[in-house]
Amino acid sequence: MEYVTKLVFGFTGxxxxxxxxxxVVLSRRKSATTPFxxxxxxISxxxxxxxxxxxxxxxSLATPLFSFAYEHRLFTVDINSALMVFALFIGQEFCYYWYHRASHRMRFFWATHAVHHSPNQLTLSTSYRLGLTGKLSGATLFFAPLVWLGVKPEVVMLTLxxxxxxxxxxHTTWIPKLGWFEYVFNTPSAHRVHHASxxxxLDANYGGVLIVFDRLFGTxxxxxxxxxCVYGFVTPTTSRxxxxxxxEHWATLIRDVVKAKNPWIALNHIIQPPGWLPDGGGETTEELRRKNKAVVQSACETVNG
Structure with a gap:
């Protein structure tokens, strides 16, 4: 794993x-009305x-979880051919898609992932604001199936x-759409949508390298x-x-769980999407779109007399 550590620190620099x-470039280009x-x-x-x-x-929870999965693996997989590299790539992309989707659709995982979406501007520095609680949230659970199938844990982590x-x-606003590349791969254009409020x-374009699973699963x-695109949260974070x-998202989650009237409501605060409320009057993506549709319909009716 020493080579992985060197790779991580080298790429970080x-x-x-x-x-x-x-x-520096963007700060000089920004107008006075929207300073960089x-x-x-x-913060990033x-x-x-x-x-x-x-x-x-x-x-990290990854080490014991991956160790357990590898000890009980179904096969022993050697990544020793182009076909196996491709299979690992597709498998990892599939797992990443569902990890990323769960990070937006389950409040427990969102509490960590929200940190990545907190900037009100999208720049390359956003890419490495990932939240301090990632190793403790159990997100590696989504990649454990690869280890259980027989891929060595260090290979799975390197692939991720x-x-x-x-x-x-x-994580850029200055790279335009890239033509045919958009149909298969994740691009700055697709990811701008993902970061938009x-x-x-909302809740779109979860892919890592590929965008094909989003097309396949309707996201x-x-x-x-x-x-x-307007970046940040629906209700923007103003704190510095x-x-x-x-x-902040862990604090509000814990508050809602503690104040829940019964264990079922408490559990739903954890596993339901951000914005969920027991009475259905919250601000989940579905409820926001329903409210927005009602506003548009009302405006159209007013205009049409």
Whole structure:
């Protein structure tokens, strides 16, 4: 695993350098009405630095989970041919899609993943703001099937890291649509939609390297010229306090679970989408779209007399 560690730290230095260059360029291009938010970059850098320090501690749930899965593996898989590399790539993409989708559709996983979506601007530095509680949330559960099938844990983790390396360049607003590439691969255009808080764009484009699983499972949404992306949350985060940004969603989740009237409601606060309320009057994606549709219909009726 030493080579993996060197790869991680080497790539980390590269992405930080490139993201800072982009930040300098964008800060000079921004108009006075929409100044570049340097504090978003500093918060992302702090998140990255603390996670690197935490990686030195034995806090991850991945190690015992992957060890158990590998000890009870169905096969022993050797990645020793182009076909096996391709099969691992597709398998990992499939697992990543469902991990990412669950991170948006289950509040427990969203509490960590929300940190990645907290910036109100989209820049390359957003790519490495991933949240401090990722290793403790059990998200590796979604990749354990690959280990259970017989792929070595270190190979699975390396493949996931390569997936995240690819996604670095997706966090940009200045790369246009890329033609035929958009039909198969995840691109900056597709990922801009993923990070947008526009009601029509919510909960879309979960892929890592590929966009094909989004097309297959009905979660692909194309970026539209008539609907510019608005980044951040539906209710934007205004705090510049890194502690608040890292833990506010965990704090509200714990509050709602503790105040729940019964265990069933408490469980639903954990497993239902963000914005879920017991009375159905919350702000889940479905409810927001229903409200937005009602507003549009009301406006049309008013115009038509």
């Amino acid at each position: 590269f992405v930080v350098a490139i993201s800072l260059i982009e930040a 938010a340097w504090h978003e970059v500093w 850098l702090l998140d990255l630095a603390v996670r690197r320090l935490m990686s030195l501690l034995p806090l 890291f390569l997936n995240l390396m690819y996604q670095f360049w997706l 526009n009601v029509d764009y 692909y949404v194309e970026e539209r010229e008539d609907e510019p 306090n890194p502690f608040v940004i890292e833990f």
